[in-house]
Amino acid sequence: MKGSIFAAVFVLTISATQTWAAETIWSGLVIADNVAQPAPVPTELKPIDHKLKQLFGYDQFQIIGQSTKTLTSGQEDWLAWSKYFTLQVNARGQSGAGYVLDLKLWKQRELLLETQAKLSTRSPLVIKGPQVGSGQLLLVLLVR
Amino acid sequence: MFMKTFEEKWTAWLDGKLSGKELEEFEASLPDKAAAEAEKGEAKKLGALLKEQLATHVLTNEEFFSHQLRERIAAVEAAEPAAGDTPATTTRWWTIPRLFWAGATSLAIFILCAFMVMREKRPSEQSQYLTQVLNARVDPAVSPGATISIFETKEEKVTVLWTEGLQSLPAEYAAK
Numbered sequence: 001m002k003g004s005i006f007a008a009v010f011v012l013t014i015s016a017t018q019t020w021a022a023e024t025i026w027s028g029l030v031i032a033d034n035v036a037q038p039a040p041v042p043t044e045l046k047p048i049d050h051k052l053k054q055l056f057g058y059d060q061f062q063i064i065g066q067s068t069k070t071l072t073s074g075q076e077d078w079l080a081w082s083k084y085f086t087l088q089v090n091a092r093g094q095s096g097a098g099y100v101l102d103l104k105l106w107k108q109r110e111l112l113l114e115t116q117a118k119l120s121t122r123s124p125l126v127i128k129g130p131q132v133g134s135g136q137l138l139l140v141l142l143v144r
Numbered sequence: 145m146f147m148k149t150f151e152e153k154w155t156a157w158l159d160g161k162l163s164g165k166e167l168e169e170f171e172a173s174l175p176d177k178a179a180a181e182a183e184k185g186e187a188k189k190l191g192a193l194l195k196e197q198l199a200t201h202v203l204t205n206e207e208f209f210s211h212q213l214r215e216r217i218a219a220v221e222a223a224e225p226a227a228g229d230t231p232a233t234t235t236r237w238w239t240i241p242r243l244f245w246a247g248a249t250s251l252a253i254f255i256l257c258a259f260m261v262m263r264e265k266r267p268s269e270q271s272q273y274l275t276q277v278l279n280a281r282v283d284p285a286v287s288p289g290a291t292i293s294i295f296e297t298k299e300e301k302v303t304v305l306w307t308e309g310l311q312s313l314p315a316e317y318a319a320k
Contacts, residue, residue: 031318051300064320083319098275107313112287115280115305123275123301130287130307133315 023121024144025099027080027087029065032058033135045140048124056128056136068144074099084108085129087139097121098143105129105139119143158187275303287311 026044032052038060041049045061052061065082067089074094080087085107092100098120105113105127117125121143129137148156153170156162157180162170174180274296282290290309296302 033318048300048302051297051302055297055302055304062318064318084313084317097273100278107317110286111283112310113280113282113307116278117303117305118276118278120273120275120301122273123296123303125275125277125303125305127305128307130310131312132317133313135315135318137318 024068024070025089025091025101025119026140026142026144027067027069027078027089028063028140029080029082029085029087030138030140031062031064031132031135032056032138033060033133034058035060047142048126048140052126052138055126056138058136061138071099085137089141092116098123101141103127103139103141117141158184274301277303277305280305282307282310 028044030045034057039062041061042063044063044066045052049061053059065080065085065087067078067080067087069076069078069089071091074091077088077090079089085105088104088106090102092102094100095118098118100116100118103113103115103117104111107130112130113127115127119125119141124140124142127139129139131137150173153162153166157167157170171177277294280292280294282292284290287310290307293306293308295304295306297304
């Protein structure tokens with residue numbers, strides 16, 4: 001009887017650990033602008049498209065670079081890039097209900113922006129980058 | 145029939161209970177009748193005085209009621225001395241100015257505690273549900289005059305790092 005309970009607890013613990021390990025972070029480089037015929041909002045941005053429109057005043061959002069990273073140790077590094085921009089992400093481990101991330105935005109070999117953020121599993125991060133043409137570069141990170 | 149002793153006859157004579165032949169014989173036996181008569185008179189005076197002083201005083205209805213009341217009050221005061229003091233102390237302590245100051249002090253303590261609790265609670269809520277930007281910087285050589293601000297939208301729980309003054313780029317930089 002005691003052995004069965006121990007086994008059940010062990011299995012549940014392992015399952016919970018695997019559930020945590022299955023979390024992924026989506027990182028995207030997005031160009032926001034106003035056009036006569038806006039393209040549909042990409043699926044990845046659906047959860048926050050209303051807020052993006054409200055905050056930045058644009059009606060079209062196009063992904064020019066993205067990356068989806070599954071976190072196992074919480075110490076992973078990855079890149080999301082477009083032709084001219086690169087978002088470099090270095091995860092510094094889990095903290096509370098999120099992950100500590102070091103973020104760098106490069107324009108080719110030029111560092112434009114550097115920041116450290118604790119990305120919550122329930123709260124996306126949006127970074128307003130430089131103006132590009134008539135639009136705006138946005139960096140979006142969210143935990144799935 | 146027993147023979148009475150001298151003391152018995154003396155007591156009876158003082159009380160005026162001897163009579164006839166017995167009285168004559170007893171008075172004849174007295175060595176000093178005048179002294180005995182004087183002593184008899186003193187004894188009568190003493191008896192009258194004792195009767196007057198020791199007689200049971202019959203209480204009237206009013207006196208009896210008053211006496212009962214005084215005894216009841218005395219018993220209550222003896223049984224509950226502390227309880228008797230409390231109302232007087234309370235009345236003296238809870239004066240209007242003291243009530244005012246007690247209320248004001250309690251209110252100030254409540255506001256202080258509420259402020260401290262809210263101030264401590266806010267960061268924990270933030271850290272639990274919202275993404276936090278711990279630090280951020282732009283290269284002043286690349287983007288001189290650029291500024292950074294951070295804010296959160298509570299409804300969608302979106303954290304925004306807002307930069308202003310970054311170097312503008314031509315439209316071709318929007319290429320995939």
